Amino acid sequence: MSILPDLRDELVAAAARPAPRSLVHRARRQRRTVMLAAAMTLALSGTAGAVLIAAGVVGGEPTTPVPEVRGEQASGMTRTRAARIVATATLPSSGPIEIVGYTMRGYGGRGELICVDVAMRDGTKAGGCDFGIPARAAGLLGTRVGGSPGPKLAVGATRAPASSVDVRFSVAGEQRVRRAEVLNVTEDSAQALGTSPFSYYVAELPAEAEQAVATARDEQGNQIWAHQFDG
Amino acid sequence: MTDPRTDAELLAATSGDPAAFGVFYERHEEVILLFLLHRTRDPELAADLASETFAQALTHAYRFRPGPTPAVGWLIGIARNLLAMSRRRGRVEERARRALGMQRLGLSDEAIERIESLGEEQNIARLLAQLPAEQRDAVLARVVAERDYDEIAQELACSEQVVRKRVSRGLAGLRSAMEAGT
Numbered sequence: 375m376s377i378l379p380d381l382r383d384e385l386v387a388a389a390a391r392p393a394p395r396s397l398v399h400r401a402r403r404q405r406r407t408v409m410l411a412a413a414m415t416l417a418l419s420g421t422a423g424a425v426l427i428a429a430g431v432v433g434g435e436p437t438t439p440v441p442e443v444r445g446e447q448a449s450g451m452t453r454t455r456a457a458r459i460v461a462t463a464t465l466p467s468s469g470p471i472e473i474v475g476y477t478m479r480g481y482g483g484r485g486e487l488i489c490v491d492v493a494m495r496d497g498t499k500a501g502g503c504d505f506g507i508p509a510r511a512a513g514l515l516g517t518r519v520g521g522s523p524g525p526k527l528a529v530g531a532t533r534a535p536a537s538s539v540d541v542r543f544s545v546a547g548e549q550r551v552r553r554a555e556v557l558n559v560t561e562d563s564a565q566a567l568g569t570s571p572f573s574y575y576v577a578e579l580p581a582e583a584e585q586a587v588a589t590a591r592d593e594q595g596n597q598i599w600a601h602q603f604d605g
Numbered sequence: 606m607t608d609p610r611t612d613a614e615l616l617a618a619t620s621g622d623p624a625a626f627g628v629f630y631e632r633h634e635e636v637i638l639l640f641l642l643h644r645t646r647d648p649e650l651a652a653d654l655a656s657e658t659f660a661q662a663l664t665h666a667y668r669f670r671p672g673p674t675p676a677v678g679w680l681i682g683i684a685r686n687l688l689a690m691s692r693r694r695g696r697v698e699e700r701a702r703r704a705l706g707m708q709r710l711g712l713s714d715e716a717i718e719r720i721e722s723l724g725e726e727q728n729i730a731r732l733l734a735q736l737p738a739e740q741r742d743a744v745l746a747r748v749v750a751e752r753d754y755d756e757i758a759q760e761l762a763c764s765e766q767v768v769r770k771r772v773s774r775g776l777a778g779l780r781s782a783m784e785a786g787t
Contacts, residue, residue: 377638377719381656381710382630385663388705389623489668502670603671 432563434459436474438493454479454486458566460574461557467525467578468494473557475567478503488567492529492576500527525578532590532599534558536573543579543586552577554588608632612676616666626666630659633677636776637684639723640748644688648720649712653697656710658684660701673766675773681748732779740775747772 376382430437440457457476464470471494478487489503528541539554554577564571575588590599608628610618615632618625637658641651661683662669669679691697702709733741739761746757747768758765 376631377634377723378652378655378710378712378716381652381659382627382634384707384710385630385659386623386627388660388707389619389626389663389666391706502672503668504672 430459430462430470430472432459432461432560433566436472436493438472440474440476440491452479453477455567458563460490460559460563460567463555463557463576465555465576465578468527470494471576473559473574473576475559475563477567486568488569490531490574492527500529526581526583528554528575528577528579528583528586528588528603530575530588530601532573532575532601534571534573535592536575536590536598537593539573539575539577539588539590541575541577541579541586541588543583545580545582545584550583552579556590611671613669613671616662616669616676619663619666626663629662629676632780633680634659635723636677636748636780637680638720640681641684641688642720642723643749648717650697651720652710652712652716654684654687654691656707657687657698657700657702660705660707661687663705664701673769675769675776677776678747678769678772685751736775736778740771740778743768743771744775744779748776 436457436459453476455475455477457474459472460475461473462471463473471492474491474493476489478489487503491502492500528543532539535558536556539556540551541554542549542551544550554575557574557576559572559574561571573590575590577588579586586603588599588601588603589597592598608615610625610628612629612632615625615629619629634655637655638651641654641658642648645651645654658680662680669676674682687698733744736744742761743757746752746760747754754765754768758768761768
């Protein structure tokens with residue numbers, strides 16, 4: 375039984391209310407402006423020497439804007455670096471994905487949070503934020519925000535350069551292993567986040583997967599990073 | 606029936622299922638109130654701070670990801686920061702509650718009594734005694750004495766991750782005992 379049921383009800387009611395007008399609308403207007411400017415540049419000057427920043431390419435804006443978290447500004451959080459695509463890939467089940475990085479400051483005054491999200495075409499997102507890369511909180515199992523149900527995702531950052539990442543997991547007691555998609559984030563993209571180059575892995579696991587452990591190895595087969603997922 | 610979802614799953618589900626945050630709140634309500642009551646000795650102030658703590662947690666629900674710090678540790682961190690800020694300013698912060706459009710909480714005498722009963726030393730000591738020794742020590746060191754994880758790990762000659770797990774399991778055990786009324 376709740377000690378303060380009125381508070382619980384008030385929180386649930388607050389969670390149900392629409393979020394205040396967010397950066398989503400502003401981001402969409404900015405993206406259209408960038409795309410229009412890029413198209414005009416191409417039309418006027420041709421492609422030789424033109425720098426085209428577009429959604430869906432590394433260095434460009436994410437195809438799905440990263441919305442402001444409800445109450446983010448009111449809570450003192452500020453975006454310090456705009457969201458940019460740091461890597462792209464195509465997964466067997468989930469299709470095209472964008473690895474999106476951005477930074478924030480303000481929470482707890484402990485410095486700059488680096489956020490890395492895996493964004494999918496259907497609006498699903500997975501990922502996390504932490505102080506520094508590889509993140510101590512790297513790795514995520516099963517949490518997909520929005521979008522349609524699908525495989526569990528094991529995602530995270532490792533030291534660079536990772537040549538391979540294997541995710542071992544169990545399904546109904548049976549041990550299995552799956553090789554993850556490994557994306558090496560370039561120096562330019564990492565610098566844009568205020569950090570050093572890192573590798574990022576994404577693995578699609580069965581929905582029933584549990585007790586997962588990701589192990590990253592370099593070209594010589596030496597283990598350079600490992601993460602045990604909760605759940 | 607107890608909700609089987611993890612804290613991370615509840616927070617992630619909140620945007621589409623607001624009731625999920627209600628489950629998350631109920632899961633951690635007593636620990637946060639107890640933490641704040643221990644430091645303020647004032648049930649009304651503890652309730653006011655707890656209200657803002659969970660309001661801030663709601664605004665950041667999307668950002669929480671499972672990792673070394675359990676959700677309750679994350680909440681305690683928010684509560685601790687709010688308490689420090691409130692002491693400096695001489696008033697309880699309300700920004701998150703205002704941003705969410707939350708009504709101000711009115712406390713009945715019964716609610717105040719329920720909060721006060723959390724602080725009964727006999728109750729806490731009895732609940733803590735039910736935990737395995739290593740979990741009890743970790744909870745006392747981290748939650749009551751407010752020591753850092755790395756400091757506790759050094760003293761206990763184990764990794765920080767082990768300390769975090771002991772605190773997480775210890776707090777989960779306290780919660781279960783409170784719910785069972787044992």
